[in-house]
């Protein structure tokens with residue numbers, strides 16, 4: 552090869568390298584712009600499943616739980632106490648309203664609710680088991696979704712969590728009988744010193760913070776504890792409805808039933 556053609560070859564290689572660099576730079580800029588400008592990429596947020604759960608019904612507030620689920624078309628779980636259902640015909644009718652409402656999924660919260668004596672109740676796991684079975688039979692419950700009275704204990708197929716207040720052995724017994732025992736990640740903020748608006752904002756902030764800190768039992772899934780009784784006062788009813796509206800406006804959130812927990816929602 553002559554010296555001139557060798558020189559030409561070197562020039563060609565340099566040109567090619569330069570063009571390749573240019574191409575790579577252009578490609579990099581195009582990809583970066585796509586990420587910055589494409590709104591679907593920019594706003595890609597993970598979907599979040601919220602589970603609103605109402606304990607200790609039926610009671611006077613249950614009629615409001617029923618109405619809110621229908622007016623706002625949101626899924627809700629209720630944990631029912633059998634002894635409350637059989638208090639009188641009004642409570643029976645509230646329970647019947649729950650049965651007739653497709654937005655409501657009914658879970659087992661025991662027949663007696665420990666009669667308020669939790670420590671003694673949990674000393675005898677077999678009696679706790681009987682109490683739950685009695686509730687299931689008398690209310691003709693269709694699923695095995697349960698929550699322990701006065702205890703935030705979880706027993707699910709893949710996850711467990713204790714609150715160390717006693718009740719673990721009872722939860723184990725229920726799990727052995729194929730119950731899914733649900734605790735909660737966040738409790739509704741019962742603080743009437745705040746305005747209704749501030750309560751709803753605070754609840755949203757607690758949820759967002761939990762997602763950031765990844766402290767819920769399952770990521771992107773948050774179980775919220777409320778009580779039917781809270782809807783007996785206008786303050787909490789208004790705060791709850793404001794909260795529901797704010798969550799609905801967020802678009803990447805949805806209200807789900809515990810039978811679907813943990814829900815994996817992708818965009």
Ligand SMILES: [Zn+2]
Pocket residue numbers: 606607660664699700701
């Ligand atoms: Zn309770």
